[in-house]
Amino acid sequence: MLDTLGSLEKTHSCGELRETDVGKKVVLMGWVAKKRDFGVLTFIDLRDRDGVTQIVVSEETDLDAHEKAKALRGEYVVAVRGEVFSRAEGTHNKRLATGDVEVHVHELLILNDAKTPPFELEKMGSQNLASEDLRLKYRYLDLRRPTLQHNIRMRAKAVRAIREYMDGLGFTEIETPILLKSTPEGARDFIVPSRIHTGKFFALPQSPQILKQICMIAGLDKYYQIARCFRDEDLRADRQPEFTQLDVEMSFANQEMVYRVIEGMFTAVLRLIGVELPNPFPRMTYAEALRRYGSDKPDLRFEMELQDLTENLRGTDFAPFASVLENKGEIKALVVKGKADYSRKTTDELQEFVKRYGAGALAWIKLGEETTSSLLKVLGEAKIAELATAAGAEKGDAVLIVAGKKSTVAAALGALRLEVAKRENLIDRSLYKPLLVTEFPMFEYNDETGQFDAAHHPFTSPMDEDLEKFRTAIEDETQHHLLGEVRAKAYDAVLNGYECAGGSIRIHQKEIQALNFKALGLSAETARTRFGFFLDALEYGTPPHGGFAAGIERTCMILCGTENIRDVMAFPKTASAQDLMMDSPGDVDNAQLKELGIKIAG
RNA sequence: GGGGGUGUAGCAUAGCGGCUAAUGCGCCUGAUUGUCGAUCAGGUCAUCGCGGGUUCGAGUCCCGUCAUUCCCGCCA
Numbered sequence: 001m002l003d004t005l006g007s008l009e010k011t012h013s014c015g016e017l018r019e020t021d022v023g024k025k026v027v028l029m030g031w032v033a034k035k036r037d038f039g040v041l042t043f044i045d046l047r048d049r050d051g052v053t054q055i056v057v058s059e060e061t062d063l064d065a066h067e068k069a070k071a072l073r074g075e076y077v078v079a080v081r082g083e084v085f086s087r088a089e090g091t092h093n094k095r096l097a098t099g100d101v102e103v104h105v106h107e108l109l110i111l112n113d114a115k116t117p118p119f120e121l122e123k124m125g126s127q128n129l130a131s132e133d134l135r136l137k138y139r140y141l142d143l144r145r146p147t148l149q150h151n152i153r154m155r156a157k158a159v160r161a162i163r164e165y166m167d168g169l170g171f172t173e174i175e176t177p178i179l180l181k182s183t184p185e186g187a188r189d190f191i192v193p194s195r196i197h198t199g200k201f202f203a204l205p206q207s208p209q210i211l212k213q214i215c216m217i218a219g220l221d222k223y224y225q226i227a228r229c230f231r232d233e234d235l236r237a238d239r240q241p242e243f244t245q246l247d248v249e250m251s252f253a254n255q256e257m258v259y260r261v262i263e264g265m266f267t268a269v270l271r272l273i274g275v276e277l278p279n280p281f282p283r284m285t286y287a288e289a290l291r292r293y294g295s296d297k298p299d300l301r302f303e304m305e306l307q308d309l310t311e312n313l314r315g316t317d318f319a320p321f322a323s324v325l326e327n328k329g330e331i332k333a334l335v336v337k338g339k340a341d342y343s344r345k346t347t348d349e350l351q352e353f354v355k356r357y358g359a360g361a362l363a364w365i366k367l368g369e370e371t372t373s374s375l376l377k378v379l380g381e382a383k384i385a386e387l388a389t390a391a392g393a394e395k396g397d398a399v400l401i402v403a404g405k406k407s408t409v410a411a412a413l414g415a416l417r418l419e420v421a422k423r424e425n426l427i428d429r430s431l432y433k434p435l436l437v438t439e440f441p442m443f444e445y446n447d448e449t450g451q452f453d454a455a456h457h458p459f460t461s462p463m464d465e466d467l468e469k470f471r472t473a474i475e476d477e478t479q480h481h482l483l484g485e486v487r488a489k490a491y492d493a494v495l496n497g498y499e500c501a502g503g504s505i506r507i508h509q510k511e512i513q514a515l516n517f518k519a520l521g522l523s524a525e526t527a528r529t530r531f532g533f534f535l536d537a538l539e540y541g542t543p544p545h546g547g548f549a550a551g552i553e554r555t556c557m558i559l560c561g562t563e564n565i566r567d568v569m570a571f572p573k574t575a576s577a578q579d580l581m582m583d584s585p586g587d588v589d590n591a592q593l594k595e596l597g598i599k600i601a602g
Numbered sequence: 603g604g605g606g607g608u609g610u611a612g613c614a615u616a617g618c619g620g621c622u623a624a625u626g627c628g629c630c631u632g633a634u635u636g637u638c639g640a641u642c643a644g645g646u647c648a649u650c651g652c653g654g655g656u657u658c659g660a661g662u663c664c665c666g667u668c669a670u671u672c673c674c675g676c677c678a
Contacts, residue, residue, distance in 0.1 A: 038641095039634045054638065074628090093638055116629060119613050128614045128627090133670050187677050206677090233677040234603095356605075356674055415673095444678090456678050490678085502678075575671060 003109035008079055015051025019100045021084045026103060028053060029079045029111070031144065032072050033121070042069040046080065049149050054093070054102040055080055065108040075114035075121075075141075081107040117141050132566070136580040139571060151560045151568050158269050158556055159226055162246055165268040169261065171222040171248065176211040178204060178228070186453075187231035190241075198597035204230035207549055209457060210534050212249040213506055216545040217537045224248045226552065235575045238498065238554055238565050242573075248503075249547035255489055255505060258546055259436055262493050262501055265550065266434060273559055275432045281493070285439040294332075294414025296440070299497025300433035302426040306413050307333045307391040309401065318378045320360065324403040331403040332413055333391045336420055339398040340368035347374075347400075353419055354402055359412035363401040367393055375401075418497065429561065435494045439463065440504075442470070442488035443519065451521045452483045456490045458520055460504040461512070461546075463487045474519050483519055489546065500555050503548025510538050 010029045017026065030048035037043075040059040045052050057069040065080075072078065082105035093099030118138055119130035122145035129135065135142040142148060163173070179202040182189050189203040205211075207229045215223040227247040235241065248261065259280070267277045282300070289296050292305045310330045313321050321331060336342070342350075342364070351362035365373040365388050373384045393399045400420075402412045421427050442462050443452035454460065462470045466486045473482035489505035507513045513535070517527045527535065556568040566572035573579050593599065 034638075034640095036637050036640055037634080038637070041635050041637085043637055043640085045638070052638095056636085058635085060635090088636070091636060091638085096638080099638085116612075120628065130613055131609085131670075134613080136670095209678095231677060234675085236677085237672070239677070352606095358674090440678090454678070460678085504678095574669090576669085580670095 002113065003079075003111060005079065005109070005111055008081075008109070010079070013050035014046050014048040014053040015097055017053055017084055017098050017101050017103070019086060022086045022101060024084045025082070026084055027079060027081050028055070028103060030077070031114075032074055032076045032078060034074070035069070035072050037070065040066075042066060044069060044072060044078075044080075046078065047144075049153075051097050051146075053098045054096070055082070055105055056085075056102050057105045057108060061104070062106050062108075065105050068108045068110055069105075072110070073114065073116070075117055076110060077112040077114070079109040079111055080105045121145055122147060133574065133580055136566075136572070136574060139581045143570065148567065151556070151562070152570055154272070154559050155552070155556045155568055157272050158559060159552065161268050161272060162226070162265060165265055166224045166246075166248070169222070169264075171224040171250075172220060174215060174220065174223050174225055176205070176208040176225065176227065180205055180211070186457075187233050190230045190232050193596040193598055195595055206231050207245065208247050209459075210531070212247055212547060213459065213545065214534070214537055216249055216251045217540065217542050219251075219543075221251045223250070223547075227549075235573070235577060237563060238557065240553070240565055240569065240572055241577045243565075244552040246501075246550040246552060247547075248549070249545060251543040251545045253505070253544065253546045255438070255491065255546070258503060258505070258548055259491070262436070262503075262548055262550070263434075266493065266495065266500070266555070269555060269559070270432060277432065277434050281434045281436045283436045283438055286437055286441065286487075287439065289435075289437050290410050290414075294410040294412070294417060295497075296437055297492065297494040297497055297499045298414075298435065299418060299421070299427070300435055301428055301431045301496055302421050304334060304336070304417055304421065304426070306410075306417070307335060307399075309333050309387055309390055312383075312387055312390045316379070316383075318375070321403050324405075327405070329403060329405050330409050331401065332409050333387075333399050333401040334413055334417055334420065335391050335393045336398045336400065336424070338396050339424070340366040340396050342366060342398050350400060350416065350419070354412040354416050357412040357415050358408045359402045359404055361402075362416075363403075365393070365399040365401070367395050367397050367399075431496075432558070433496055437492045437494055439487045440490035440492070441484070442466070442486040442490075443483045445484055452519060454516075454520055456488060456502075456504050458516060458522075459506045459513070461489045461507045462516075463489055470519070471515065474515050491548075493548070493550070495555070495558055498554045498558060499551070500558070501548050501550035503546065505544070505546030508538070508542040508544050510535070513538060 008027060011027045014028055014030045028046055030046040032044055033047035033052055034045040035042065042057045044055040044057065046055050057066045059066040080103060082103040084101050085104050087100060087102055119134055121141065122129065143152070179192060182203040187206050189206065192202040192204065194200050194202060205227070208225060208227050212223050225247045226244060228242060228244055230242050232241060246265070250257065250261070263279060263281050267279065270277050286296055289298050294306050308330065309332060310325070313331050314325055316322055324331060347362065347364050354362050363374050365371065365375070365384055367388055371384060371388070376384055388399055391399050400416060402409050404412070441455050442460065444455045446453050469482050470486045472479050473486065491503060492499050493501035507516060553565050553568050557563065557565060560568055562568065571579065571581070578584065
């Protein structure tokens with residue numbers, strides 16, 4: 001027989017009672033995390049969102065309550081009325097925030113019973129969690145775990161800190177529609193059919209890009225939004241089909257003004273975990289980041305920069321290297337400190353690893369008691385020694401070498417750098433290293449189409465310094481390749497190797513915009529159909545403007561110290577974009593489809 | 603679209619060609635006055651993901667498939 005709550009109200013949470021509360025009459029409510037039954041004395045660990053408090057029920061003093069306590073099982077929902085006592089000498093529990101006290105119960109109400117959970121919730125000190133798919137199916141149980149409770153609330157705090165910060169700078173929070181038309185980002189859209197307009201579809205926003213620019217044209221001057229975004233692309237550990245970003249746009253802004261907003265925002269958010277970021281953030285151009293770290297989002301929590309051996313190997317007879325150099329490729333290396341003892345097995349594994357990024361092979365030099373190298377036979381001892389010195393390696397180090405196309409070498413060694421850091425535990429997890437990466441390229445060459453695509457998006461402004469090059473490349477057919485060298489007023493904010501924000505200064509003049517469409521191979525007509533309303537708007541006095549978008553989940557992952565985006569979302573989807581709790585996406589019945597005028601092919 | 607890992611009781615794991623598939627936790631019953639990963643005694647729980655193949659014999663080897671996860675492509 002279950003009890004009713006009646007007018008009973010809890011006086012404290014299960015995480016807040018302390019020594020100073022001793023003697024207070026309290027009412028606590030929560031879930032039974034654990035019961036320890038000693039016959040005439042029963043202990044209950046009572047858990048709510050704030051923590052765990054030990055409840056003591058004694059047969060001698062409270063027969064009724066004790067009778068009920070005996071019947072309790074895990075996850076039963078109870079209310080207790082009792083008095084706070086200091087714990088006896090030697091029975092304090094340092095692992096509980098409330099471990100100095102306990103509540104002696106006089107009245108116990110069983111508000112609800114519970115089935116035995118399909119998996120054990122997180123216990124203090126427990127390691128082996130149930131598999132993630134099971135926990136996702138019973139997300140409401142998984143969310144009871146202290147870790148996830150903490151993450152969800154940390155996320156709420158982060159979002160609130162962001163709102164306070166943006167509001168303090170005079171930005172206006174503006175909601176934009178979820179049902180809109182396809183925007184020009186490169187991702188696949190989620191499509192929503194319309195009953196009223198049979199055969200027509202809305203698209204969910206991949207980001208509010210165009211609308212925030214429209215807000216600038218509308219004279220709103222400073223816009224921000226905590227915006228949900230949708231992309232129908234494959235998932236990753238830090239990617240979900242729907243995610244949230246802080247979307248910001250400001251008028252009459254140059255890069256420096258945007259950087260200051262980004263820096264201030266991340267600084268405010270990181271203070272939530274007691275971290276003070278440098279002011280201003282360190283900066284690096286895109287080209288420098290790629291050259292030194294092989295990545296446009298370098299993790300600066302450890303050194304191990306890429307070393308260029310290209311010039312040392314120019315003119316080599318070794319055919320694989322010679323052909324790389326002939327094709328304007330490069331040869332670079334990583335020095336792994338103190339790892340001359342890497343086994344053949346390890347270097348083989350690392351070779352397999354870099355092959356995933358398109359590298360042909362991984363050459364190595366080990367400066368152990370003797371110097372050994374996979375290249376010893378083909379290059380000779382003297383050359384090997386020269387390469388090791390050029391790479392900055394010392395006795396005891398290993399040198400890992402990749403040759404190939406510039407982009408391949410960067411991708412392979414950039415990834416290998418992270419892999420080695422992980423294997424060798426080189427990352428100090430107490431560090432928080434932000435970086436502004438600037439001067440992103442304006443265009444990316446697309447091997448498949450033979451055309452240049454927008455690296456950021458088609459409204460990104462070229463750098464003033466590269467405007468001449470930009471014009472020449474478009475107006476002179478023979479100079480088209482110069483597009484690859486044009487830099488944009490585009491930037492990313494990187495934190496601990498995660499791309500946490502990105503943005504640009506936009507084009508606000510229609511002449512430059514027209515040139516850009518031409519560069520992208522978009523005819524005037526196509527541009528018209530795709531962005532007509534926006535092009536119209538551009539002609540009515542568009543102010544210079546720019547902004548950025550910051551990933552809320554990625555930022556929260558860093559705040560919470562997790563590498564799994566699902567740990568910072570209340571209801572995430574699996575890697576195959578399914579919700580295991582709701583079992584979505586699901587079928588709809590034929591009547592619904594008919595009403596929408598949709599037929600499923602096949 | 604491609605590649606790697608995982609799938610054995612409610613949960614986490616072991617078993618990797620040969621007796622009745624093992625251990626811990628959970629769960630159930632009982633004992634128990636200070637525990638907090640309680641303890642003790644007893645008990646319960648398995649189409650070894652699914653389908654096919656090899657073999658005298660398959661949880662174990664092979665092929666396929668499904669689920670999940672990580673990565674490449676993709677996602678500015």
